[in-house]
Amino acid sequence: MLSGATVMVSLRPFNGVSPCPSKHPLVHRNRQTALRGTIYMSAQTQAVPSRTQRIMESISVSGEVGGAGGAYSYNALKRLDGIWSSICSTQTDKCDVVVCGGTLGIFIATALIAKGLKVCIVERNILKGREQEWNISRKELMELVEAGILDEDDIEEVTAMSFNPNRCGFENKGEIWVEDILNLGVSPVKLIEIVKKRFVSFGGVIFEGCSVSSISIYEDAAILQLAEGNILSSRLIIDAMGNFSPVVKQIRGGRKPDGVCLVVGSCARGFKENSTSDVIYSSSSVKKVGNAEVQYFWEAFPAGSGPLDRTTYMFTYVNPQPTSPKLEELLEDYWDLMPKYQGVSMDSLEILRVIYGIFPTYRDR
Ligand SMILES: Cc1cc2nc3c(=O)[nH]c(=O)nc-3n(C[C@H](O)[C@H](O)[C@H](O)COP(=O)(O)OP(=O)(O)OC[C@H]3O[C@@H](n4cnc5c(N)ncnc54)[C@H](O)[C@@H]3O)c2cc1C
DSSP: OOOOOOEEEEOOOOOOSSOOOTTSOSEESOHHHHHHHHHHHHHHHOOSOOHHHHHHHHSOOOOOOSSTTOOOSHHHHHHHHHHHHHHHHOOOOOEEEEEEOSTTHHHHHHHHHTTTOOEEEEESSOOOOOSSOEEEOHHHHHHHHHTTSSOHHHHHHHEEEEOOOEEEEOTTSOEEEESSSSOEEEOHHHHHHHHHHHHHHTTOEEEETOOEEEEEEOSSOEEEEETTSOEEEEEEEEEOOOTTOHHHHHHTTTOOOSEEEEEEEEEEEOOSOOSOEEEEEOOSOOEEETTEEEOOEEEEEEOTTOTTEEEEEEEEEEOOOTTSOOHHHHHHHHHHHHHHHHTOOGGGOEEEEEEEEEEEEOOOO
16 A cells, blocks of 8 residues: 555635746756856857947956845846846736645645646656555555556556555454555656656646755645745645655644654565565564564565565564664564574575665544
């Protein structure tokens, strides 16, 4: 299941406050750099100096200061003309929706743009899927097809692995084997690439390499300030910035999570038995790690990188305390326990990737 924290701040329709530069190049990296480049080029390529340039450059200027009217050089004139040009060329279109965070945000953004809304995405990094596959059921992927985000053909293209049956089991409680539950490994790299192309082809704008710095909410619009200087206005802001979203942090007043799921694992080569998966499996009861008590759960499934490649995750749920085990301590346990759980020896495995993460959870109050 694709999961992620999503907070929506909805606003009434508005008549516009500040511009969303949606007619600029589709994928924005750093507009300020591009602007400086343009000014520099025009000064360089001007063959014959203008009369103004000749007059201004013949006067020696010193003591320029920062305030309005405080600079007298020709270069300063060109700088101000550059700013003036950018004011003139600023588009006045507004976004209907700005999606903050692109990893899962690209999916909701594409669903909304397919409905005819004007949508922008702001993504701090390059919008690209991770190497490690996502586990998902076909039924869930079909929902993306129904929402107009994927074509059915895309499903085959992004599916790196499929595996059945799938086990659920708890210590001394027996096992249940199911079919088609979280039994596909999809490539996040391919999936996001396909959806990104679709989003852009619908006229979507992606501000890549731009961080959300602040959001101000007014009666008629939300104004989003990017750390790189752009300002966007929108009727709706969707927070898809993941577990560590600054919006969630602010809404929760920086409160400590009520519980945390800690996960460690690896993708490794050398598993001869590699056709089924474990959705959730626990073979041991509560044990002590340092000063904390934990119960481990496992997840295991074939990986798309090769027939002997398998991903295994070990996770546990804890209250966040100073005594809670660190991820590295869990990994130390994992190297001992995983070979026993999978019936292999560490010596026979080539570790391709070490994986870890933390998932904070909150009780609704
Ligand atoms: C070890 C591990 C295994 C997992 N396995 C699976 C799996 O098999 N299947 C599955 O469905 N899920 C899995 N997950 C869960 C996984 O985290 C989610 O599926 C998915 O990555 C969540 O996406 P997200 O967009 O909600 O959050 P994230 O992946 O955290 O993405 C948040 C995005 O917001 C951007 N961002 C953050 N702050 C800002 C800012 N200020 N301005 C602009 N952009 C910002 C980030 O750059 C990032 O792109 C796994 C997670 C871990 C750690």
